[in-house]
Amino acid sequence: MAGSGDEKSGYRRDTKIAHLGRDPAAFGGMVNTPVFRGSTIIAENLDTYEDTSRRDRKGAMVYGRMGTPTTFTLETAIAELEGGSGCVAVSSGLAAVTCAVLAFAEAGDHILMSDSVYWPARKFCDGLLKRLGVETEYFDPLIGGDIAGLIRPNTKLVYLESPGSITFEVQDVPAISKAAKEKGAWVLMDTTWVASVLCRPFELGVDVSIQAGTKYIVGHSDAMLGLITTNEAAEKPIRDAVRSLGQCAGPDDVYLGTRGLRTLSVRLARHAETALKLAEWLQQRPEVERLLCPALPDDPGHEIWRRDFEGACGLFGLVLNAPCPRPAVVAMIDGMSLFGLGASWGGYESLMIASYPEKIRTATTWDAPGRTFRIHAGLEDPADLIADLEAGFERFNAVRKEH
Ligand SMILES: *Cc1c(COP(=O)(O)O)cnc(C)c1O
Numbered sequence: 001m002a003g004s005g006d007e008k009s010g011y012r013r014d015t016k017i018a019h020l021g022r023d024p025a026a027f028g029g030m031v032n033t034p035v036f037r038g039s040t041i042i043a044e045n046l047d048t049y050e051d052t053s054r055r056d057r058k059g060a061m062v063y064g065r066m067g068t069p070t071t072f073t074l075e076t077a078i079a080e081l082e083g084g085s086g087c088v089a090v091s092s093g094l095a096a097v098t099c100a101v102l103a104f105a106e107a108g109d110h111i112l113m114s115d116s117v118y119w120p121a122r123k124f125c126d127g128l129l130k131r132l133g134v135e136t137e138y139f140d141p142l143i144g145g146d147i148a149g150l151i152r153p154n155t156k157l158v159y160l161e162s163p164g165s166i167t168f169e170v171q172d173v174p175a176i177s178k179a180a181k182e183k184g185a186w187v188l189m190d191t192t193w194v195a196s197v198l199c200r201p202f203e204l205g206v207d208v209s210i211q212a213g214t215k216y217i218v219g220h221s222d223a224m225l226g227l228i229t230t231n232e233a234a235e236k237p238i239r240d241a242v243r244s245l246g247q248c249a250g251p252d253d254v255y256l257g258t259r260g261l262r263t264l265s266v267r268l269a270r271h272a273e274t275a276l277k278l279a280e281w282l283q284q285r286p287e288v289e290r291l292l293c294p295a296l297p298d299d300p301g302h303e304i305w306r307r308d309f310e311g312a313c314g315l316f317g318l319v320l321n322a323p324c325p326r327p328a329v330v331a332m333i334d335g336m337s338l339f340g341l342g343a344s345w346g347g348y349e350s351l352m353i354a355s356y357p358e359k360i361r362t363a364t365t366w367d368a369p370g371r372t373f374r375i376h377a378g379l380e381d382p383a384d385l386i387a388d389l390e391a392g393f394e395r396f397n398a399v400r401k402e403h
Helices: 013-019 046-050 052-056 069-082 093-102 119-131 144-150 173-182 232-244 251-261 264-283 302-308 326-334 382-401
Strands: 086-090 110-114 135-139 155-161 186-190 208-212 226-230 288-292 315-320 351-355 372-376
Touching: 013 069, 013 264, 069 086, 069 226, 069 251, 086 093, 086 232, 093 119, 093 186, 093 208, 093 226, 093 232, 110 119, 119 135, 135 144, 144 173, 155 173, 173 186, 226 232, 264 288, 264 315, 264 372, 264 382, 326 351, 326 382
Parallel strands: 110 135, 110 155, 155 186, 186 208
Antiparallel strands: 086 226, 208 226, 288 315, 315 372, 351 372
């Protein structure tokens, strides 16, 4: 797998995670950039106040909504980690998705979106975006270079998510990006699973990397945060859209993002290790049809994942091998002691939800003999998590027998 050396600072990934974006000397020696709370920034004089160019000067404080040193610390660190030219923080992962799409899409445009994308992104495209006169067409996440056949003269952008939400298909991002570039379309990718470090989106041909910082960057389930990282060409359109839409992230949430970032590597390594242990255990269960986990050698996406990614996180899925009466699923899920039943992921705690990809897809069908589930492996002891899953299957089987 590719190394993670840095061309910019010369330091390796974990060193960068600990040091990027902060400047203790600028804040009286404070290790962490403090939380700047504020709206108004007082200008020295009228000339400065009326100088609109300062809005585009990196690191300049102009108005609270446009960022403070608290924001710039995180944005600088994320942009450098991902290898992008700039990053802007917004209020949530979904705000990052909608701002990024609205930065490019205009009435009369056609956009291509992977059939495996995060469901609220789909809802945005089929609802508000459609109302604005933009047509969204969904495509098979495994289409690869054949995406060329779907690109029309008015196709403004191609939107990817790899691995896909809920179903974890690994997309051939370089092949799709190449085809999109040849036809002049922008490439946007939801990189939440990547957590800024598990692949190099810009080297794979992506123009805009969209991340729910809410997940692994914050890492403790205690803040909402969106991050849009861009290459040079996409930076201005994205900044303009974020400003026009009035988007910004709150200072305390941004601070929690930066604080989470500093421990990202050790957390991710443990999340990934536990996820693999759980997935390997689940693979042996008689109830399980297949795992949806690119880190497993027999996963259909494993080869591309090895080629393009530098590791995995704690999020994966599984499919059961026979029809699952709802009461059996309810008995399993509702009775879990350690796995919480909740949206979101990337915190220190484990989660498990039932999922319904067969109801969402339009370009492809989701063929699964039994229910699909998504698991987030938290930082608990893996043996306790396995025991919780084992007890869950016992409840599941006891109720299933009655049906
Ligand atoms: C959670 C999530 C989002 C949205 O993030 P929020 O901060 O919850 O708005 C976007 N994409 C993916 C893949 C996610 O899992």
